[in-house]
Amino acid sequence: MFNRTTLLILLVALATGAGLLTAEYVFNRRSAAGPELQTVRRLSTPRELPAFTLQQSDRTPLVPGELRGHWTVVFIGFTFCPDVCPTTLSEMAQAQKQWETLPETTRPRVLFVSIDPERDTIEKLGEYAHGFHKDTLAATADIPSLEAFAKSLSLVFAKVPLGDDAPADQYTMDHSATLIVLDPQGRMAGIIQPPLRPRAIAEDLIALTTAGK
Known part of the structure; x- marks a missing residue:
């Protein structure tokens, strides 16, 4: 469980890491090989990812090899999220609808990874993700595995109690x-x-897919 000091450290790391990561991507955007992107x-x-194992909503393992062959957009969140997660998945669903005509063998994919396994059961996670788009992949794991996976993607998350006197099951997740x-x-x-632009995301992913990069 994260305490407030740990949370503060994580949020500072997130802000710092995001700034450095953004600078790296902005600097390299024009020099990257491939189509012009929006x-x-x-x-x-x-960047190669270290080994990881997540469990998909159909109870099959999700390992690095499962993600090969497609461009994949990964988003971490949780089903109890009141705003960011449903908004993001809804906007990604708009993008997914625009590339549905691409062959299934190469069609871009969206992977939603729950960082709240305590409350997000496999069944609930799958129902939640598929409610936005039937093709959305959903997965989770134990906390140590999720922390390692998020870290490999330069992402962070933290469990935040809703108050000092709140019951143990009353909390939110910062991510x-x-x-x-x-x-x-x-x-x-x-x-x-963010802010996300579904049409631009769809056009970029279609361009990347059809370019074969």
Whole structure:
């Protein structure tokens, strides 16, 4: 469980890391190989991810190899989220509708990873994600695995009690709102930062997919 000191450290790290990461992506945006993009900021050199294992909503394991062959947009959140998560998934669903005509074998994917396994059961997570778009992948894991996965993507999250006297099950989750873009090799290749523009996201992902990059 995170205490307030840990939360403060994480939020400072998030702000600092986001600034440095943004600078890296902005600097490399024009030099990155591939089509001209509107909202996806690409790394000049994609980053290999360390090994990870998550559990998908259909109870099958999600490992790095499962993400190969498609451009994938990753977002961390939780089903009890009152605003950022449903808004993000709704906006991504708008983008997903625009690339539905692409072949299923190469169609971009959206992966929603719950960082609240205490309350987000596998069944609830799948129902929640698919309520926005039927193709959205949903997964979670234990906290140590989620922390390692988030860290590998330069993301952070923290459990925050709603008050000193609140019951243990009364809390929220603070988390990064940045979306991570993985290339067809499963490497971290770019980011998308809020505010999101669904049409621009769709056009960028379609361009990347059809360019075969």
